[in-house]
Amino acid sequence: MEKIEEIQKNLEQHIPGVELIAERDAFLIDRKDLLTVARHLKENPSYAIDYVSCVTGVDYKEYLECVYHFYSMAKKLGPIILKVRVKKEDPKIPSLTPLFRGAEFQEREAYDMIGIVFEGHPDLRRILMWDGFAHFPLRKDYIPEDQDV
Amino acid sequence: MVDEGLKSELQKQGLFVTSIEQLYNWGRRSSIWPLQFGLACCAIEMIATACARYDLARFGAELFRGSPRQADLMIVAGTVTKKMAPQVVRLYNQMAEPKYVITMGACSISGGPFREGYNVLQGIDRYIPVDVHIPGCPPRPEALLEGIMNLQKKMDAQKLWQMEWYKQGKKREYPVPEFGPNGLIPKYNPEVFDPMKGNIETEDIRPKT
Amino acid sequence: MEEENIALETQLLEINLGPQHPSTHGVFRMNVTLDGETVVRLKPVMGYLHRNHEKIAESGTYLSSMPFTDRLDYFCSMTNNLAYALAVEKLTGIEVPERAQYIRVIMAELTRLVNHTVLVGFLMNDLGAFFTPTLYAFREREKILDLFEATSGARMMCNYMRFGGVKADFSPGFIEKAREIVANYPRFLDEFEKLLTENEILMSRCQNVGILSKELAVQASVTGPMLRASGVDYDIRKVDGYSIYPRFKFRVPLGEKGDVYDRYYIRILEMRESCKILEQALRDIPEGEFISKQGATGAKSPRTFKPAKGDVYGRIEAPKGELGFYLVSDGTANPYRYHVRPPSFINLTILEDMCLGQKIADTIVILGSIDIVLGEVDR
Numbered sequence: 001m002e003k004i005e006e007i008q009k010n011l012e013q014h015i016p017g018v019e020l021i022a023e024r025d026a027f028l029i030d031r032k033d034l035l036t037v038a039r040h041l042k043e044n045p046s047y048a049i050d051y052v053s054c055v056t057g058v059d060y061k062e063y064l065e066c067v068y069h070f071y072s073m074a075k076k077l078g079p080i081i082l083k084v085r086v087k088k089e090d091p092k093i094p095s096l097t098p099l100f101r102g103a104e105f106q107e108r109e110a111y112d113m114i115g116i117v118f119e120g121h122p123d124l125r126r127i128l129m130w131d132g133f134a135h136f137p138l139r140k141d142y143i144p145e146d147q148d149v
Numbered sequence: 150m151v152d153e154g155l156k157s158e159l160q161k162q163g164l165f166v167t168s169i170e171q172l173y174n175w176g177r178r179s180s181i182w183p184l185q186f187g188l189a190c191c192a193i194e195m196i197a198t199a200c201a202r203y204d205l206a207r208f209g210a211e212l213f214r215g216s217p218r219q220a221d222l223m224i225v226a227g228t229v230t231k232k233m234a235p236q237v238v239r240l241y242n243q244m245a246e247p248k249y250v251i252t253m254g255a256c257s258i259s260g261g262p263f264r265e266g267y268n269v270l271q272g273i274d275r276y277i278p279v280d281v282h283i284p285g286c287p288p289r290p291e292a293l294l295e296g297i298m299n300l301q302k303k304m305d306a307q308k309l310w311q312m313e314w315y316k317q318g319k320k321r322e323y324p325v326p327e328f329g330p331n332g333l334i335p336k337y338n339p340e341v342f343d344p345m346k347g348n349i350e351t352e353d354i355r356p357k358t
Numbered sequence: 359m360e361e362e363n364i365a366l367e368t369q370l371l372e373i374n375l376g377p378q379h380p381s382t383h384g385v386f387r388m389n390v391t392l393d394g395e396t397v398v399r400l401k402p403v404m405g406y407l408h409r410n411h412e413k414i415a416e417s418g419t420y421l422s423s424m425p426f427t428d429r430l431d432y433f434c435s436m437t438n439n440l441a442y443a444l445a446v447e448k449l450t451g452i453e454v455p456e457r458a459q460y461i462r463v464i465m466a467e468l469t470r471l472v473n474h475t476v477l478v479g480f481l482m483n484d485l486g487a488f489f490t491p492t493l494y495a496f497r498e499r500e501k502i503l504d505l506f507e508a509t510s511g512a513r514m515m516c517n518y519m520r521f522g523g524v525k526a527d528f529s530p531g532f533i534e535k536a537r538e539i540v541a542n543y544p545r546f547l548d549e550f551e552k553l554l555t556e557n558e559i560l561m562s563r564c565q566n567v568g569i570l571s572k573e574l575a576v577q578a579s580v581t582g583p584m585l586r587a588s589g590v591d592y593d594i595r596k597v598d599g600y601s602i603y604p605r606f607k608f609r610v611p612l613g614e615k616g617d618v619y620d621r622y623y624i625r626i627l628e629m630r631e632s633c634k635i636l637e638q639a640l641r642d643i644p645e646g647e648f649i650s651k652q653g654a655t656g657a658k659s660p661r662t663f664k665p666a667k668g669d670v671y672g673r674i675e676a677p678k679g680e681l682g683f684y685l686v687s688d689g690t691a692n693p694y695r696y697h698v699r700p701p702s703f704i705n706l707t708i709l710e711d712m713c714l715g716q717k718i719a720d721t722i723v724i725l726g727s728i729d730i731v732l733g734e735v736d737r
Contacts, residue, residue: 024668026669031693032560034387041730049575052579053671053673053680053699054671054682054697054699056684056695058686058694067684068670069671069682069684073576073592073733075589076592076597079284079671100577101574101578101579101708102577102578102579102704104707105703105704105706105707106704113167113412123579126269126405126406128408128736129232129234129326129405129408130231130405131328132329132330133330134330134331135330137267137268137410137413138413142267144265144266144331145331145332145336147270147271147336148344148627185378185380188406188407188658189384189407189409189429189432189732189733190386190429190514190515190733192384192434193433193514194494196492197496197500199494200492200500201496202496202500210671214381215380227407227408229403230406230407230409232408233377233385233406233407236377236378236406249549262425262426262429263409263410263411263414265410265414265417266403266409267410267413268408268409269409269410271570272406287514288517289513293465302581316730320492333520
């Protein structure tokens with residue numbers, strides 16, 4: 001597995017105009033670049049990324065973040081980690097489901113638990129809570145009901 | 150009932166004396182048919198109890214029915230979540246009298262280790278009456294066998310003429326809770342549950358010392 | 359006479375294979391739309407066992423989540439514990455002593471035996487061989503559960519792994535008993551196979567049912583025996599080489615067609631490979647400590663266990679697939695974000711595609727061959 005600086009150089013070479021900030025072992029990218037970077041990783045034969053292993057939504061109080069872990073089953077390498085940050089007032093991120101089918105349920109769960117809206121997802125609705133539930137439980141400011149009164 | 154000495158005398162002559170109530174209860178408690186209703190981890194211990202090592206079949210309870218209309222006993226094994234609670238109450242309503250409920254495991258008694266979760270119902274006894282509680286996480290198969298034996302003792306002690314379902318053919322049905330924006334509505338059923346005291350209908354069948 | 363082709367007017371039937379159904383996979387619901395007996399649409403509904411594991415973990419210490427990981431995939435509590443311990447050790451850099459590594463591998467492979475045996479039993483339940491193969495499977499499972507109980511104190515929810523090692527060493531006599539069980543296991547598998555593998559009913563009901571192609575499996579992030587039955591060679595024990603797996607010689611069986619029969623047979627083959635790993639581990643286990651010094655202090659006073667700021671993703675090859683933990687630490691004793699990557703949940707993505715065009719009875723069998731456990735799907 002290449003070092004992160006080499007991957008950054010490689011990606012900036014092939015995708016003009018992309019902004020990548022390397023933080024330890026992950027890349028912080030803007031949401032408008034997500035699909036281009038993911039498509040490039042998939043089609044580039046030296047990476048051949050074909051497997052999105054984990055899609056996680058995190059609530060840092062000033063912003064929401066979505067973390068993607070990519071691996072390659074064909075070349076047995078990985079992980080390549082991408083992070084996308086959005087504000088709470090405008091939590092929209094383009095969906096990876098058209099490129100990687102395996103992200104379908106994981107993005108639905110990130111929507112259900114944290115409230116990130118994935119544009120382009122074929123069926124974005126709640127998956128673990130019932131449909132009428134009005135809150136996003138894994139946000140830090142969520143208060144559950146008190147069953148003792 | 151009948152004097153024990155008289156009973157043994159008559160038995161030596163080949164006459165067996167009992168009452169209809171005892172016979173009826175003996176038949177009922179020796180062939181309890183549970184409902185196939187495993188929710189979570191405790192269900193696996195329930196299956197292990199039904200398997201060859203701990204054999205539930207000796208108690209007459211080996212036949213797990215798939216439909217609630219054909220079952221006598223609902224063993225609520227596992228965590229009851231708020232999303233699942235309306236279905237549990239619906240299944241209870243569909244069972245025919247006489248029906249019993251055993252809550253197996255800490256989760257269905259009071260929420261268990263997951264009690265502080267936003268989707269976890271703190272005990273199924275908020276909505277339906279419960280007869281036997283079996284604590285444990287998960288309870289060992291021997292504990293489930295002890296619970297079934299306690300239920301059998303309770304069934305033996307039930308006086309038929311005083312049971313509602315025998316006298317008037319009444320069936321116990323409870324209103325099904327609905328999904329609200331942050332929980333279930335209502336939070337508990339005041340007919341069966343008092344927040345200060347717990348489940349109202351459970352009787353204590355332990356021998357009084 | 360003219361033959362008139364009068365088409366019978368039919369409607370699609372929408373039924374609910376609801377949360378309570380006579381299949382031991384738990385509270386899982388499928389909304390199925392049928393045309394006669396053929397499945398036209400299938401939407402899974404889950405969340406009936408959503409127990410808020412991730413939220414509860416945020417309010418407890420790192421060690422307090424260990425018993426909750428037992429209850430994720432409740433058949434395989436040891437491998438769940440192992441995955442979490444590995445993730446935290448990756449975050450903090452704690453070293454694990456040699457003997458503890460061997461103990462962990464032995465427990466993980468015993469768990470794999472338990473899981474695959476029980477899965478074959480439950481799959482036969484779904485096919486209609488109600489309960490006889492399950493009884494055989496549970497008989498073997500009880501022998502291994504005795505070993506777990508002797509070491510960790512509990513049959514199912516073991517809570518055995520700690521950060522930096524394990525909770526307690528083997529009891530005396532464990533290794534001889536384990537060697538005996540592992541030596542007899544291939545004979546039990548032969549007995550099982552004699553009843554099942556060449557069975558005419560099994561072959562006609564399982565072959566060519568629920569075929570999953572290689573490309574679709576990789577696209578849909580399927581992992582575990584289901585992926586290998588479709589022919590993709592990806593076993594995290596070989597790819598990542600976590601713990602001390604690179605020291606053991608074992609093969610990775612691969613399937614050809616990706617139908618239900620392949621998924622059943624690959625589990626039998628994997629059990630034989632696990633027996634090989636267990637023989638090697640039980641032969642080579644050295645003397646030593648069962649937990650490192652740093653791990654022991656962390657276990658005694660969990661509130662002082664404060665990893666440095668950062669995030670980590672640790673994954674293992676659990677018996678059902680890739681089990682991963684994503685942890686974000688903010689320097690305090692509680693994790694800031696704790697996320698579980700469950701194999702059963704993600705393997706379900708492809709359920710609808712596999713079931714389209716099949717009969718309703720085959721749907722139950724296909725669901726059984728995916729090997730889901732609701733504790734993991736819903737967390």
